[in-house]
Structures are given as C-alpha cells and as structure tokens.
Amino acid sequence: MADIELRNLSKHFGTLAAVDDIDLDVEAGEVVCLLGPSGCGKTTTLRMIAGLEDVTAGDIFIAGQRVNDLAPRDRDIAMVFQFYALYPSLTVADNLAFPLHAEKITKEEIDRRVHEIASLLDLSHALNRVPGRLAEGEKQRVAVGRAVIRDPQCFLFDEPLSRLDIAVRQEMRGQIKQLLNGLHKATVIVTHDQIEALTIADRIAVMRDGIIEQVASPHDIFAKPANVFVAGFIGTPQMNLIEARVVDADEDTATVNTLGQEVVLPLHAEVSLQGGGGRRDTPLTVGVRPRGLEPVSEAGPATISGRVDLIEPMGAETLIHLRIGDDDLRVVTSRGLTASVGETLHVAPAEGQVHLFDHDGMRIAS
Amino acid sequence: MARRRREIGKAGWGRTAFSTVISFIYFFPVLWIILTAFKTHTDALSTPPKFIFTPTLENFVSVFARAYERGGAAVDTHFDLFFFNSIFIAGASVGVALVIGTIAAYGFSRWPLRGNETYLFIILTTRMLPPIIVIIPIFIMFRLSGLSGSYIGIILLYAAFNLPFTIWMMKSFFDEIPREVEDAARMDGSSEMKIFFRICLPQVKAGIAATAVFGLILTWNEFLFALLLTGRDTRTVPVAMAQTIGGDIGVRWGLLAAIETLFLIPVVFVTFLLQNQLLRGVTFGTIKR
Numbered sequence: 001m002a003d004i005e006l007r008n009l010s011k012h013f014g015t016l017a018a019v020d021d022i023d024l025d026v027e028a029g030e031v032v033c034l035l036g037p038s039g040c041g042k043t044t045t046l047r048m049i050a051g052l053e054d055v056t057a058g059d060i061f062i063a064g065q066r067v068n069d070l071a072p073r074d075r076d077i078a079m080v081f082q083f084y085a086l087y088p089s090l091t092v093a094d095n096l097a098f099p100l101h102a103e104k105i106t107k108e109e110i111d112r113r114v115h116e117i118a119s120l121l122d123l124s125h126a127l128n129r130v131p132g133r134l135a136e137g138e139k140q141r142v143a144v145g146r147a148v149i150r151d152p153q154c155f156l157f158d159e160p161l162s163r164l165d166i167a168v169r170q171e172m173r174g175q176i177k178q179l180l181n182g183l184h185k186a187t188v189i190v191t192h193d194q195i196e197a198l199t200i201a202d203r204i205a206v207m208r209d210g211i212i213e214q215v216a217s218p219h220d221i222f223a224k225p226a227n228v229f230v231a232g233f234i235g236t237p238q239m240n241l242i243e244a245r246v247v248d249a250d251e252d253t254a255t256v257n258t259l260g261q262e263v264v265l266p267l268h269a270e271v272s273l274q275g276g277g278g279r280r281d282t283p284l285t286v287g288v289r290p291r292g293l294e295p296v297s298e299a300g301p302a303t304i305s306g307r308v309d310l311i312e313p314m315g316a317e318t319l320i321h322l323r324i325g326d327d328d329l330r331v332v333t334s335r336g337l338t339a340s341v342g343e344t345l346h347v348a349p350a351e352g353q354v355h356l357f358d359h360d361g362m363r364i365a366s
Numbered sequence: 367m368a369r370r371r372r373e374i375g376k377a378g379w380g381r382t383a384f385s386t387v388i389s390f391i392y393f394f395p396v397l398w399i400i401l402t403a404f405k406t407h408t409d410a411l412s413t414p415p416k417f418i419f420t421p422t423l424e425n426f427v428s429v430f431a432r433a434y435e436r437g438g439a440a441v442d443t444h445f446d447l448f449f450f451n452s453i454f455i456a457g458a459s460v461g462v463a464l465v466i467g468t469i470a471a472y473g474f475s476r477w478p479l480r481g482n483e484t485y486l487f488i489i490l491t492t493r494m495l496p497p498i499i500v501i502i503p504i505f506i507m508f509r510l511s512g513l514s515g516s517y518i519g520i521i522l523l524y525a526a527f528n529l530p531f532t533i534w535m536m537k538s539f540f541d542e543i544p545r546e547v548e549d550a551a552r553m554d555g556s557s558e559m560k561i562f563f564r565i566c567l568p569q570v571k572a573g574i575a576a577t578a579v580f581g582l583i584l585t586w587n588e589f590l591f592a593l594l595l596t597g598r599d600t601r602t603v604p605v606a607m608a609q610t611i612g613g614d615i616g617v618r619w620g621l622l623a624a625i626e627t628l629f630l631i632p633v634v635f636v637t638f639l640l641q642n643q644l645l646r647g648v649t650f651g652t653i654k655r
Contacts, residue, residue: 052549073555085550089568102555146554 003028004049004154004186009058011044011210018044020210021058026154029184032215033197036207037233042190043082045207046156049188051075063153073102078147082159084139086131092142093118093127099150117145137168148179154186161196173199194234198222206230224270228361231287237319237330239289239355246282249273254356258286259324264301265354270365273356284364285357290319290332292353295339296346303346304329308339320345396630402623410619425624432621445625447599448606452586453632455517455602459524460581464574466525467532472562474533475540476548486537489530497527497590508595515597523591528581535580539573540566575643579636586633603629 004026011019019041026032034042047053049060051072060067067075078099086095096114118124121141131139140160147155160176161169177200180187191197197204198218205215206229214226225231231239244258254265254273265286267273299305306322306329313319318337322329322345331347339345356364402410404421431440479485504523505514513519543566551561567574589604596602607625611617637644 047549050549050553052552072549072552077553079550079553081546081550083544083546085544085546087547087551087565089565098551098556099554146550150554 003030003063004188005059005061006045006049007059007061009045009048009060010056011041011048011053012056017210019048022207022210022212024205024212024215026186026188028186031180031187031189031200031202033189033191033201033204034207035191035194035197035204035233038192040207041210042192042207043158046079046158046188046190050077050079050156076153077156078150078152078154079156080143080147080158080160082162084131084143084163086139086142086146088131091128091130092123092134095131095142096123096145096149099146103150113149117149121145136164137172140164140168140172144176144179148183152185154188155180155183157187157189157191159191160189162191162193176200194236198234206233208233224363224365225287225355226363228285228287228357231355231357231363235289237290237332239287240293240329241285241287241357242327242329244284244286246273246280246284248280254354256284256286259304259306259327259329261304261324262301263304263349265349266302266351267354267356268352271354271356273364283359285359285361287355287357288349288353290330291317292350293329293331293347294350295331295333295337296348299346300348303348305344305346308341308343308345311339311341322347399623399626402619403627405620405623407618407620410623425618425620426628428618428621429624429628445603445606448601448603449628451517451596451600452603452629455520455524455600456582456585458517459521459585460528460578462521462525463528463532463581464578467529467577468536468567468570468574470529471533471536472540472566474537476545486534489533493527493530501590501594504591505594514595515600517600520592520596520600520602523595524585524588527588528585531584532577532581535577536570536573539570543569572643572646575640579640579644582636583633 004024006022006024009019009022009024010017022041022045024032024045034045036042044053048055049062051067051070051074055068062075062077087098090098093114096117097110100110100113114127115124118127121144123138123141123145126134126138126142131142134142140163144160157176161172164172173196180200189197189200198221201218203215203217204221206213206221208229214221214230216224216226221230221234225234225239228241232241242258244256246254247257247262248255251272252267254267256263256265293304296303304322304324306324308320309323309328310321311318312321314332317332317334320331320333320337320339322331329347331345358364401417403425404423405416405419406422406424409416409419429443429445431442433440474482474486508514508519508523511519513522547565547569548561551565556565587604588602589608592602592605593608596605603625607622607629610622610625
C-alpha cells in the first residue's frame with residue numbers, strides 16, 4: 001500500500017511553465033482524476049510521476065520515498081497510455097508477459113498470470129494475435145492488463161478511454177471502476193472528459209494553465225466549485241455565469257442587479273454576504289446551473305425574464321436559451337414545457353442552486 | 367497477388383493498357399539486353415534488328431571462359447570471382463552502413479544533440495560533392511594506408527558513402543514510430559538496450575529493408591571508385607565489364623548483354639525478396655495508423 005505525494009512540483013519547457021508549483025496527495029487505494037482542458041499540464045504531471053519527464057522543481061514521493069531521480073522502471077508504477085502503446089511486434093500474450101520479464105519469476109508463473117489476466121479481461125481468444133489485429137476495445141483491455149499484471153505500487157492512466165466510441169467507453173468505464181476498486185492502489189487518471197472523472201474518481205483535481213484550481217470529491221467539485229473556472233468547466237450544459245452588482249443582502253437572500261433586472265436570489269446556507277461582500281455595488285459573478293433554473297408562470301421579485309431564443313430538445317430534457325440583452329441564459333427543464341421561440345419566459349433560481357463568486361472569481365462562502 | 371488483381375480491376379482497362387505501354391517503353395532497353403544475351407554475334411549485329419532468332423547460351427558460357435585470341439584456347443575469365451566480389455562488397459558495405467547508420471539514426475531521433483539538425487546537415491554534405499572531386503585525396507589515402515586493392519578498403523569506402531543516406535532514411539523511420547511504446551517499455555522495466563532491440567527495431571523492419579535495397583543498388587552499380595581502388599582480385603563486375611569491351615573482333619555485344627543479364631539477377635532477386643517490406647517502407651507514415 002503506497003501513496004503518492006506531489007510537493008511544489010513544477011515543470012518548465014523553456015520559459016513556459018507547463019506545471020506550476022502544484023501540491024497533490026493521493027492516498028493508498030484512492031483514485032484521483034486530473035481533469036482539465038488540453039494543455040493544462042495534466043499529462044505532464046502524470047509523466048513526471050511516471051518518471052518519463054524530468055522534474056524542474058519540487059518533489060515526488062511514492063510511499064514516502066523521494067523518487068525524483070529514480071528511473072521509471074525503479075518506481076514500481078504501471079501506466080496505461082492514451083494510445084495504448086502496445087508492443088506492435090509482440091502477440092497479446094507477449095505484451096501481457098512483457099512487464100514480468102523484468103522480474104525474477106519462472107516461465108510457468110508468467111504463463112499462469114498471463115492466462116489469469118486474459119480470462120479476467122476476456123482476452124483469452126486473442127492471446128496469439130498481434131495488436132494490429134485487435135479491435136479498439138480489445139487493445140484497451142490489453143493495455144490495462146499489461147498494467148495490472150505486475151501488481152505495482154500505483155497506477156497511472158493517461159486518457160484511458162478517449163479512443164473508444166461511446167458505447168464501448170461506457171462499458172469500459174464501468175469495468176475500470178470495478179477493477180480499480182478491487183486493486184485498491186493509489187491511482188492517478190488523466191482525462192479531459194468530466195463524465196469519466198465524475199464517475200471513476202474518488203477525488204478530482206481540476207487543472208488549468210499548470211495549476212490545480214480545486215481538489216475535491218466529485219460531489220463537491222460539482223456542488224461547490226471553488227472558482228468561476230471550475231464552475232464553468234464542470235457540468236453540461238455549462239453553468240450560467242452572469243455579472244451582477246449587489247443591491248442588498250441579508251442572511252438568506254441577496255438582491256442583485258443583473259442582466260438589467262433586480263433579482264432576489266435565495267442563498268445557500270453556507271454562503272454569506274454579511275460584512276464586506278454585501279456592500280452595495282460590490283461586483284459579483286452569479287452562477288446558476290441550467291438545471292437550477294425553474295420556469296415559473298408569473299414574473300416576481302425572484303425571477304429573471306428573457307425572450308426564448310433557441311430550443312434544443314435533449315431527449316428527456318429540453319435546453320432553452322433565453323436572450324436577455326446581449327447575454328444568453330441556459331435553462332434545462334424536464335417538464336413538458338410548451339415554450340416557443342420569441343415568447344417571454346420567467347425563471348427562478350432554485351433554493352441552494354445559486355453560487356456566488358467575488359470579482360476575482362473565487363467562491364464566496366461563509 | 368490478390369491485391370494486385372483488385373487494383374487492376376479498379377483501374378479499368380484503358381488505364382491499364384496505357385500503363386502497360388509506358389512500362390514497355392521504359393523496360394524496352396532491359397528487354398533488348400536480355401534478348402541480345404541469347405543471340406549469336408551475327409544476330410546481335412544484324413540490321414534490321416532481329417526479334418525472332420535461335421537462342422544460344424554461348425554468350426553465357428563465354429562470360430566465364432573464353433578465348434582471348436581468334437582460334438585460341440578458352441581461358442578462365444575469373445568472372446565468378448568478380449560476381450562474388452560484387453555481392454560480397456555490396457553486401458558487406460551495406461551491412462556495415464546499416465549497423466552504424468541505424469544506431470546513429472536512433473540516437474539522432476531519440477537523443478537529439480544540441481544542434482542536431484546541423485549535425486544531420488553536415489552528414490549529408492559529404493554526399494553533395496560529385497565523387498570525382500574527392501577521388502584524388504581518397505586515392506592517395508588508400509595508397510598511403512595500403513587499403514588500395516583490398517576488400518576492407520572498398521567496403522569501408524562504400525559503407526562511408528552509404529552512411530549519410532542510411533542515417534537520414536532510418537532517422538525518418540524512427541521519427542515516425544510513436545514514443546509512447548518506448549515509454550511503456552521503460553515503465554515495464556526494460557533497459558534502453560532492450561527497448562532498442564525488442565521494441566524499436568522490429569517496428570522499422572520495413573525501413574531497414576527499403577534502405578538496404580537502395581544502398582545495395584547504389585553500391586552494386588558503382589563504377590568510378592571500383593575502377594581506381596579495387597585490385598585484380600577484388601575487382602567488381604562493372605569494372606570487369608568495362609574491361610571486356612574491345613578485343614580483336616570488335617565489341618562483343620552478346621557477351622556484354624549476357625554479363626548485364628547476370629548482373630541484373632541479384633538485384634531483381636533481392637528486390638523481390640524484400641518487395642512487401644519495401645512497399646511498406648516507401649509508404650511508411652502515409653497511412654493513418
């Protein structure tokens with residue numbers, strides 16, 4: 001059982017800071033997802049943990065041991081690569097056995113482990129094929145099998161599902177989650193797919209421009225985004241983030257001027273605008289998820305009104321774009337709402353659904 | 367074969383006929399040489415040229431043993447040795463160039479030096495001069511070092527000539543293969559040696575084959591250096607062929623054609639042997655993985 005610790009970890013490419021002074025702890029048995037848009041430094045971070053990339057500054061500890069200067073093979077980590085990185089000239093069986101050759105085990109034991117993993121991952125039929133002759137899903141399973149066969153201290157996954165099509169991806173997501181639960185190792189997964197992160201991870205680290213914006217459980221990342229970036233990045237359709245100015249605030253509500261309308265917002269119990277933040281004219285960003293806005297029949301003090309601009313049916317739900325001045329407000333409704341383009345719709349932010357961010361974009365909480 | 371048939375089907379008869387005509391024009395000289403090799407001296411010189419004639423193997427016999435004077439006894443021409451020399455020298459020099467060049471290319475591709483591109487350019491500049499310009503210094507170097515007329519001398523020289531090309535070719539093949547696979551091997555506990563031999567080399571097999579064929583053809587046909595730097599025992603076929611021209615009955619075209627026909631066989635053989643690899647080699651990287 002080992003844990004991974006990153007301390008003040010940085011990686012510079014020339015003058016560019018790909019990873020900029022990050023700290024992260026991954027407990028033994030925990031699955032942490034590095035989530036972020038492309039170029040945010042998540043893969044670089046993973047490659048530094050793996051030892052495939054030199055560290056510019058800071059330290060990496062695995063099971064308490066500083067591994068900065070250890071070669072990848074001495075770190076006892078297994079990694080699943082984005083493009084699987086199977087050995088093209090070797091059969092599936094040889095691919096699976098490859099990591100075992102570095103260890104001192106008998107040929108019989110290698111055979112036994114290869115067959116065990118192959119049957120676990122439903123690859124027994126393909127053992128004698130070369131990777132070029134496998135389906136995408138099979139390649140992915142070989143890559144995973146090659147990682148788990150060795151029983152390493154920790155696992156790293158680089159965009160493990162990005163190459164699969166949607167149906168296979170969903171199935172593999174479940175399989176990987178199950179597998180990781182059974183292995184109980186410190187695991188770091190890099191992904192740009194938030195659904196993947198939200199479903200597989202115990203905790204998510206959202207990265208942008210080389211820094212970690214927030215580390216929290218999937219629930220907290222979604223329910224309590226630490227700043228405007230995380231709020232906008234997590235959740236589809238994207239959270240509405242609108243500029244506002246405080247008019248008045250008390251314990252349970254905030255009256256703000258936004259989109260040219262004065263609206264009384266119900267505040268979350270944890271949010272407080274008492275004190276400095278509640279002063280008149282303080283600039284704020286109000287965040288409400290499209291599913292947190294409920295259409296109501298009458299305009300009132302707690303409603304925002306806009307003209308229906310576009311209606312996108314999404315199956316069980318419907319996404320409605322409201323045009324208010326130059327701004328676009330997204331509303332998702334599951335009701336059989338009969339709105340039509342051009343008509344005016346009133347929506348009210350639901351209780352506990354309003355996020356407030358100060359003018360630096362940081363979450364306001366009590 | 368199945369693939370070729372399907373492609374003809376796709377191309378349609380018009381285009382196929384057109385390409386056949388063009389190919390025929392291109393290959394006509396070769397065809398003519400092969401035909402001439404089977405003609406008697408009289409048939410070979412007849413005007414208009416004969417397409418229908420009684421084939422003879424006498425030219426092929428004379429390649430290896432013939433009389434140098436009219437009416438004289440047939441003497442061993444040592445052409446068997448010259449063929450061996452050509453094969454041995456070409457094979458060995460390409461082999462040496464491949465071993466050194468492949469390793470160097472891997473280095474240039476995976477562990478670039480400061481100024482990597484400059485090094486590569488400088489390596490290529492050695493092939494920018496026409497060979498005739500460097501022949502005098504090389505000739506003197508060979509004289510002084512005693513390499514003149516030896517196998518080792520000409521093999522080293524050809525290897526050196528093949529190296530720039532080999533390095534450039536092989537580097538482009540190594541550049542094409544994904545590094546992720548090497549990273550995976552690194553994490554799986556492989557040494558750098560094992561990564562090179564077990565992971566990278568098998569992936570550039572096609573490239574090695576393509577490079578080898580190009581190198582072999584280049585070396586096989588080389589004349590100038592062979593003429594000046596090989597001795598009586600290390601003479602290659604192109605040099606020996608040139609020395610066959612002349613004699614008291616004029617140019618023996620049939621004999622020359624027979625030498626050329628024999629001379630073609632190894633190249634054709636190697637190319638066919640490596641055909642599949644070669645096709646993959648020259649189309650490397652053009653197909654989406």
